[in-house]
């Protein structure tokens with residue numbers, strides 16, 4: 001059984017354009033899947049449909065074999081959702097909120113207390129446990145929302161921009177926790193984001209969403225191949241020197257696309273034989289951002 005399954009999932013808010021258009025997804029249990037897209041591409045709409053917060057115009061989706069609209073109570077116990085719009089009780093402390101939501105999901109009071117402390121410590125917000133949520137800065141509120149989604153030890157986690165508003169330290173804490181959950185507990189993560197480096201760090205499969213449609217999907221390697229992004233050899237030379245057939249990057253390195261890392265030693269030998277002094281050599285693998293930009297650029301959608 002797929003952890004997440006969607007078939008021709010479509011949502012229109014105005015009957016003329018589709019915010020989400022015939023989305024087909026099969027995500028196996030234990031996968032960290034990243035849905036990447038710019039503002040307005042339809043990411044939040046997907047998460048809301050999967051969480052049963054809105055109804056599809058057509059098509060359907062299942063989480064662990066359950067329709068979110070028909071099995072919402074059962075789904076709540078096994079599927080955690082984090083969206084920017086998830087509200088907390090502002091006058092209660094962070095700790096009180098988590099215990100409250102844990103108990104509301106059916107946890108015993110003692111279990112909810114223990115889980116709250118564990119998550120707040122893991123996410124680096126334990127020191128703020130007695131602060132009313134109204135006084136939480138954005139980054140801490142984000143981490144508290146993630147803790148709320150994780151209270152019931154979910155098997156599937158739906159995340160809408162979980163690292164927006166976090167500083168580097170906060171984002172690393174969140175990513176570290178999520179990676180651990182995938183590796184050690186085999187949970188399935190569905191991450192919607194426009195922060196591609198974080199998606200690359202956490203996920204192994206990706207979909208690129210543009211104007212409500214997935215325009216490409218697969219692993220990083222597959223996306224790079226589809227996008228025509230190749231490995232690049234880079235050399236740093238003395239200031240006034242240049243390398244024929246190479247392009248100079250903003251950081252001063254001269255770069256050239258190659259098919260594989262195996263070409264590097266020969267390129268280096270040739271450059272030295274041609275009389276160039278090589279101060280530094282590097283291999284640059286294409287990133288998710290490179291693939292995204294190339295794919296959307298190619299399709300004229302950017």
Ligand SMILES: Nc1ncnc2c1ncn2[C@@H]1O[C@H](COP(=O)(O)OP(=O)(O)OP(=O)(O)O)[C@@H](O)[C@H]1O
Pocket residue numbers: 013014019037038039040041042043044045046
């Ligand atoms: N409740 C709504 N009523 C009308 N239009 C909506 C509604 N929610 C979303 N839309 C529209 O649907 C499209 C997709 O929106 P969505 O919020 O899913 O995108 P997104 O990728 O999450 O963007 P962002 O990262 O900016 O939140 C946008 O054109 C948006 O204006």
